[in-house]
Amino acid sequence: MEKPKGKLISIGGAEDKGTDLEQGLVTRNRLNFFELGILKRIVDEVGGTEKRIEVITTASSIPEEVGENYIEAFGKIGCTNIGIIPIRNRQDAMLPEYIERVKNCDGVMFSGGDQLRLTSIFGGTEIYTILHDRLAHEEGFVIAGTSAGAMAMSNTMIYQGKSDLAHLKGEVKITTGLAFIANVIIDSHFDKRGRFNRLAQAVASNPQCIGIGLGEDTGVVISEDNQLEVVGSGAVVIVDGKDIRHSNITDISEGAPISIEGLKVNILVKGNGYLLKERIFQTIASQTMAIH
Numbered sequence: 001m002e003k004p005k006g007k008l009i010s011i012g013g014a015e016d017k018g019t020d021l022e023q024g025l026v027t028r029n030r031l032n033f034f035e036l037g038i039l040k041r042i043v044d045e046v047g048g049t050e051k052r053i054e055v056i057t058t059a060s061s062i063p064e065e066v067g068e069n070y071i072e073a074f075g076k077i078g079c080t081n082i083g084i085i086p087i088r089n090r091q092d093a094m095l096p097e098y099i100e101r102v103k104n105c106d107g108v109m110f111s112g113g114d115q116l117r118l119t120s121i122f123g124g125t126e127i128y129t130i131l132h133d134r135l136a137h138e139e140g141f142v143i144a145g146t147s148a149g150a151m152a153m154s155n156t157m158i159y160q161g162k163s164d165l166a167h168l169k170g171e172v173k174i175t176t177g178l179a180f181i182a183n184v185i186i187d188s189h190f191d192k193r194g195r196f197n198r199l200a201q202a203v204a205s206n207p208q209c210i211g212i213g214l215g216e217d218t219g220v221v222i223s224e225d226n227q228l229e230v231v232g233s234g235a236v237v238i239v240d241g242k243d244i245r246h247s248n249i250t251d252i253s254e255g256a257p258i259s260i261e262g263l264k265v266n267i268l269v270k271g272n273g274y275l276l277k278e279r280i281f282q283t284i285a286s287q288t289m290a291i292h
Contacts, residue, residue, distance in 0.1 A: 003224040006141035012214030013147030049078040051106035059113030059148040107142035110149025116159045118152040147188045155179040166197035170254040203241040211239030228274040240264040
């Protein structure tokens with residue numbers, strides 16, 4: 001299978017974008033913008049501040065505020081060619097104007113919010129096909145996403161699961177994501193919201209997948225469907241289920257606690273990388289890691 005020429009940048013988030021699925025509440029806590037260093041990396045990967053980046057605010061319940069914050073944040077690092085695509089439903093996703101903008105931009109950024117909105121609105125659309133095609137064939141094309149926008153990137157996607165109940169079978173809900181990358185499961189706000197058990201249950205149910213737990217103010221740049229590089233100030237937790245020796249997940253009833261033996265965990269920070277196919281931890285030369 002041919003390696004994709006574009007790159008994925010998944011960010012763990014640090015700002016509240018409106019919808020908290022764990023609480024079932026709409027909140028407006030912190031619209032201060034996250035990690036300018038990671039935004040700068042996105043701009044560098046697409047080719048500089050003059051390149052066109054389209055921000056897709058579909059996942060958010062407060063898209064106008066989120067869009068304004070993205071324009072302001074990118075503006076702080078010298079970008080003025082930023083567009084906001086306010087797609088709210090599948091009819092919007094079929095509008096020729098938005099399709100053309102996705103065809104002609106240099107990169108897209110999916111905001112946070114509700115990842116199930118992303119999959120249910122974009123799945124099977126022309127925009128979905130365009131993004132897959134451009135990621136596969138265009139060097140320099142970037143698909144970035146924060147929080148829900150990061151979680152929706154994988155083929156297998158967590159869409160619900162309360163952290164305090166995630167050790168119980170059936171509490172973690174999984175569906176098909178946007179499938180920009182296969183055989184990984186991405187979770188965001190990983191450390192702050194205590195989501196280790198959530199990702200562990202998802203990986204135990206799908207041990208061919210590597211779990212990627214993204215801390216806040218932290219992200220990963222993924223090249224060629226394989227090379228992962230950590231950016232930002234926090235940590236990324238890799239959960240590897242390949243060598244699980246025992247799991248009771250198929251034998252217990254819904255709501256019973258899960259046991260797992262042989263789950264492998266790696267903790268990565270800036271300066272570290274990981275080969276997804278080989279499942280190998282790496283130390284990357286510092287000069288390749290600069291994001292400022």
